Amino acid sequence: ATPAATMVGTTIGAQNGVLFEGGDVLERVRDVDTVVFDKTGTLTNGEMELTDVVSVGPRADGGELQYDEESLDEDGVLRLAASAERDSEHPLARAIVEGAEERGLDLVSPESFENVPGQGVRATVDGREVLVGNRTLLSEADVDVGPAEETAERLESEGKTAMFVASAPTGTSEGEVVGVLANADTVKATSAEAVRTLRERGTDVWLITGDNERTARAVAEEVGIDPENVRAEVLPGDKADAVSDIQSDGRKAMMVGDGVNDAPALAAAFVGVAIGSGTDVAIEAADVTLMRDDPVDVVRATRISEGTLAKIK
Ligand code: ADP
């Protein structure tokens, strides 16, 4: 593009809350044929709220209960999980802790705490080893999620993120799933419109998330993304590879994300787009920043690039 076209496009963008970084970005945006959306915080508001606490068990083992019944009621499960999540900054963790506080539960400080990226947390609470997280977290600790699977699947098919809570007496390998928690997030008001408009323009739309397959598909359905274009359970370190994979057949993908996790994927994409309320790391990695956090501004970015480049050559 001529310097004049670039200047016009960049100015119109800025007036519309779409910040293009650098001269050749407008041209790249025009050539995009695929848009990959991150789920949490991009298509959804990213404001998690604890909606469900389900206790699993107590189950008898050799005639004896593994744990005292009291610790296994809903409040017991939530108190254990929220205490384990106390030191975690993850939005899922914050929602669990807030939910426990709203219910007036007294949380304790964990004796130990470990964050397992893309999976959950591991902590010691009241002398028990506690796990809160997804299936991978539990299965890697040899804990059977079976007794909680049905509950989790039900919650996930409602588009919620289900998290398993497991507990074991410290130093033993007798971990058992004691409950399931679910956090709900809400889809942004304009996500479906953004997806529909992009698809009408012939752009292929994908969804990528660390969240589980069932939750991801429920959200995809709500916004109008085909199930085969959903990449779920992508570990934080693997998002960039997933984007490269989508681009491997020569596609030119625009990746739209907000999180620290998304930054490498934004850099790997043909065009990286950051949501303005997202993390600084994402904004730094991006070629375009959307100041209004509105997914429809992805369409606006495309229109601005096409419009200015077509008019001024
Ligand atoms: P996202 O891409 O949705 O931001 P992450 O990659 O951070 O998700 O995490 C992937 C999955 O790991 C979550 O959907 C959740 O099941 C689990 N998880 C991660 N962190 C936590 C946590 N602090 N507590 C419970 N579960 C967690």
Ligand code: MG
């Ligand atoms: Mg996100």
